[in-house]
Amino acid sequence: MPYLSRIRINPLRAESRKLLASPRSMHAAVQGGLPGLPEQERTLWRLDADNPHRPQLFVLTTDKPDWTHLVEQAGWPGADGEHYAVRDYAPLLQQLATGRSFAFRLTANPVQNTSRPDKPTARQQERIEAGDRRSFRLGHRTAAAQLNWFLTRTTRWGFDIPMSPHLDETRDTDGEPPRDIRITTRQRRSFSKGSVTAKEAHVVMNSVTFEGHLRVTNPSLLTERLLTGIGPSKAYGCGLLTLAPLRERA
Incomplete structure (x- = not known):
C-alpha cells in the first residue's frame, strides 16, 4: 500500500542546510525513514x-514510514503543530478516471540520448575514441527543450495537457495555442555521488519543476507513472508527480 508523506524542514538548522544543498544527503535521509531494507523499497521524493x-x-x-529522525535532525522537534503527515495514497489513485482533470506538479530531469554529443567532455571524447557505441545521456538545457520533452511524452504517461484558458497569450513556435503548463523552477545541480574519486561518480543534472493542469487519458498508465516516477535521477529528487483534484465543471 503506497503512502505519500509531507515533512516540514527548518532551513536554519545546520543539518537542514546540508540536506537542502545535497540531493545525495537528502536521499540518504529519506532512506532512513523506511522500515524495510532500502533496496526493497520503491521510493520517490521531491x-x-x-x-x-x-x-x-x-x-x-511503498510501506508506511517514520520521519521522527528527520524532524529531530532538520525540523522543529520542540514546536507545536504537525511536523509531518503520512497519508494513504490509495484514495487518490481510485479517483483516476478517463477525462478527469487534476492540478499537477512534477520535478524532473529532462534528458535525451545521443550517439554523438555536440561538445563532448574529456571523458565522453575518450569513450568516442575508444569506439564505445553506447549512447550518451545529455540533459536538455533550454526551457523550450525541457517543455517539449514533457509535452511529447504525456501520451505514454496516461494524460494530456489541455489548452490554456488564457488564449490571448502568445502562441508557440508551431502556431498552436499555449498549453496549461508552466515551468516554475529550473536548476543545474552538480554534486558527488560519494567518496569515490572516479569521474563517473560526479553527477550533473538539470532539474525542472513543471506545474499546470492535466486530463487523464489512460488511468492505468498514469497510475504506473505516479507510483514509479517520471524520467531519470529519481534518487536525487526527480520523478515524483503529485496531483490535486479539481472541481468538475457542471
Whole structure:
C-alpha cells in the first residue's frame, strides 16, 4: 500500500542546510525513514521550496514510514503543530478516471540520448575514441527543450495537457495555442555521488519543476507513472508527480 508523506524542514538548522544543498544527503535521509531494507523499497521524493523559509519534503513510499529522525535532525522537534503527515495514497489513485482533470506538479530531469554529443567532455571524447557505441545521456538545457520533452511524452504517461484558458497569450513556435503548463523552477545541480574519486561518480543534472493542469487519458498508465516516477535521477529528487483534484465543471 503506497503512502505519500509531507515533512516540514527548518532551513536554519545546520543539518537542514546540508540536506537542502545535497540531493545525495537528502536521499540518504529519506532512506532512513523506511522500515524495510532500502533496496526493497520503491521510493520517490521531491523538495518543494516555493517558500525558502518553509521548504517541504514530499516522499512516496511503498510501506508506511517514520520521519521522527528527520524532524529531530532538520525540523522543529520542540514546536507545536504537525511536523509531518503520512497519508494513504490509495484514495487518490481510485479517483483516476478517463477525462478527469487534476492540478499537477512534477520535478524532473529532462534528458535525451545521443550517439554523438555536440561538445563532448574529456571523458565522453575518450569513450568516442575508444569506439564505445553506447549512447550518451545529455540533459536538455533550454526551457523550450525541457517543455517539449514533457509535452511529447504525456501520451505514454496516461494524460494530456489541455489548452490554456488564457488564449490571448502568445502562441508557440508551431502556431498552436499555449498549453496549461508552466515551468516554475529550473536548476543545474552538480554534486558527488560519494567518496569515490572516479569521474563517473560526479553527477550533473538539470532539474525542472513543471506545474499546470492535466486530463487523464489512460488511468492505468498514469497510475504506473505516479507510483514509479517520471524520467531519470529519481534518487536525487526527480520523478515524483503529485496531483490535486479539481472541481468538475457542471
